[in-house]
Amino acid sequence: MLSSPYIAEQSSVSIIMLKVLAALVPGIAVYVWLFGPAILVTLTLASVTALVLETIAVRLRGWPAKPFLMDGSALVTAWLLALSLPPIAPWWLIVVGTFFAIVVAKHLYGGLGNNLFNPAMVGYAVLIISFPVQMTQWSAPLSLAGAHLSLLDSAQYIFTGILPDGLKLDAISSATPLDTLRTQLQLEHTVREITRLPIFGNLGGTGGEAVVLMFLLGGLYLWLARIITWHIPAAFIAGLWITGGLFHISDPDRYISPWFHLATGGVMLGAFFIATDPVTGATTPRGKLIFGAGIGILTYLIRTLGGYPDGVAFAVLLMNIMVPLIDAYTQPKVYGHKQKEPAE
């Protein structure tokens, strides 16, 4: 028999996860429109792999498969991972990444709710360390690409590595603006010269900036729908922007404008969808601010001073480790207590 309360709000993990997926849809649509349909193949592949692996893992634990598959968290992980990977990456890259996300990062840590690290970012990190070459071949924006791949062509390329006759990989792929910036800076070009390259758009990358904008809008929807609070995204963006701003002021030729950083790579996806993963993030309001700001600052430092093109994944993982500490030291004041007391 259950005790009170006897009533509950209409909510469930599935509803939350569905809303998260829905919030990603506009970004995906623009992605397809500006970069071609390959991303749909990647998303589908990651989703199927995630669901299969989730079913196996849940069965192995002797849990009922249905409620856990229905909770939708595996799908969210799959989508976030797929959206972080190059859309024309080979199929096995997706499968390996998804495996590390679902099986290693999530289920080996005890399954939903118990994982310490953000599963999608674990998948991403493993891939970028192990397969750096495949991870840097991105679809070129259609406006700059020499050729367009249809959905079928994309699927064929992803699964077999074979391009339609007479097509060169160069015609459909390009480096990301972040990669370009990094290599060009190493060639001693100034920021001003580099940003004249066609891959650079108004703020971020050509095409990419529109996708980023849609993720921002999707994120705002999540906030309005009370799926996430404002703390982590706001602190993430502020942390990145302020750090980037300080570097930029110190040497505008070497350090690009902080707006560029906000508009490229995984920042908006990371700020609103990845860092806000409740399981692996900080939980107290002040803790969320610290957690988000930490990710923002680390993202900038890794992008600018580190060896990897985008720093969001590593920044998230590093801050994941800090979460227990952050939470313990940011316990909010409890009603009727005078000051904040740390609960070690």
Add this chain to the structure above:
Amino acid sequence: MTRQLYEFNGGVHPEEHKHASTSRPIGIAPLPRILIVSLRQHIGQPAKPIVAVGEQVLKGQMIGQAEGYVSVAVHAPTSGTVTAIAGHAAAHPSGLTDLCITIAPDGADRWIEHSALDYRNMDPSHLRNQLRDLGIAGLGGAVFPSFIKLNPGATQKVPTLVLNGGECEPWITCDDMLMRERAAEILAGAAVMRYMLHSDEVLVGIEDNKPEAIAAMQAAASQCDFPVEVVTVPTLYPGGGAKQLIKTLTGKEVPSGGRSTDVGVATFNVGTAYALHRAVNHGEPLISRIVTVTGNVHRPQNFEVLIGTPLAELVRLTGATRDDTSGYVMGGPMMGFDLISTDVPMVKATNCILVKSLALFPPPPPAMPCIRCTRCAQACPADLQPQELYWFARAKNFGKTQEYHLFDCIECGCCSYVCPSHIPLVQYYRYAKSEIWAKEKDKKAADLARERHEFRQLRIEREQQERAAKLALKASAKLAEASPESPDDAANAAKKAAIQAALERAKEKKEGVTPRNIENLPPEKLQEIAEIEARRAKIRAMAKDAVEK
């Protein structure tokens, strides 16, 4: 002029369902065939029966007398014969039985002699004792003896008197209807409170979903010979909780483990004010109260019900039992508890009988793992981190639950209400609290046993020493003539004193290590303990069930 209001954090907006029971006026429940008056209706010590089986009693006659400090009397709700004094299924979350006095009414409903109290010319402590003997206790749910709260104590006054008409729980409307129909009487009770507490201001907090009650109270307030401010507060559960209402009205927080008077505020439920008015101005003990009967019934309504009326007789007044009735809850859907039998008698705490059906109160879907979404923390009016409390309670890490302020949890249910994983969080907190109390009780018992043991050891030692001394004395007497002022006696006395001192030191030391959280508790906390104690048995069983499942 509108008063500045403050906000408490958290809270939820469950569906109200209040209109169901407000379309009919308060009905007077007819005399039931039998009345079962529990001796444990208030927080604290149960009353002690002072009548015998077979005795004739009059309406309003004291049948159970207050025992100990935190206790009040209970009275015969009508005239008749005492037919039993025995354990009976009681309105308790634990479902345990309580000692009850059963009265077979004679139908005459003959009052005992009673008259108004001339309270302005009474010694305050005498007045408080009278209120104790008239059985006045808080009717908002806590049933704390009112005479204790009406003692201004060392500060001589409690500046702010708050009448709580918040009534934030869904379905319940007994306070709403009382305010609509008997506003002047409520304020007459408030006048007595104000007099006893020397209060400067009297506030009546009412949630804005009760416009009729607000209007009625405002009308009554304008007729009052002292200033009364009727304050409309936003509807937000648990805004009618004493701590939350105090925060909303004054911006002050009742200190953790303290009492509202620490911040100069006393809160009473409007029903208590009404009962106080009946007691002081008419000399009537607390033998009836307003109860909402609602939920899965044909004609939901509020009734003025004699304390002791069996559940079945009360519910019958709303029409025949519906086929799909699945249970009875005392209280509201957020904080109420299941009643185990339809024989359970109404007590002073019964504000509502909520009749359940699976359609109205569907069982929750199976619980999923906590995803740490912190919706619970955002909803918690005590500003706790329910997800952490849950984690530690589940792991039976009770020390940690205390570090995360488990005992500041008011068990309002907001966290469970919003949890997307449908985790019965409050159930875990009740369980953790009861385990902690049980442990501390065991520890106290163990300490006591050890003390006794040590005392015995000391006594044996002392006796041995005394015997040795006696032998020595005898031996020395043989050798020489002993004077009555023998030095041996003096040595013995010194030894005894030393032993006594050691004993006392040991005792002090032991008392010094009694677990925290249980010492110097204010009466409110004691009442909580009592409640929790009562729930223990059942919750433990339930938790065991859940674990074994």
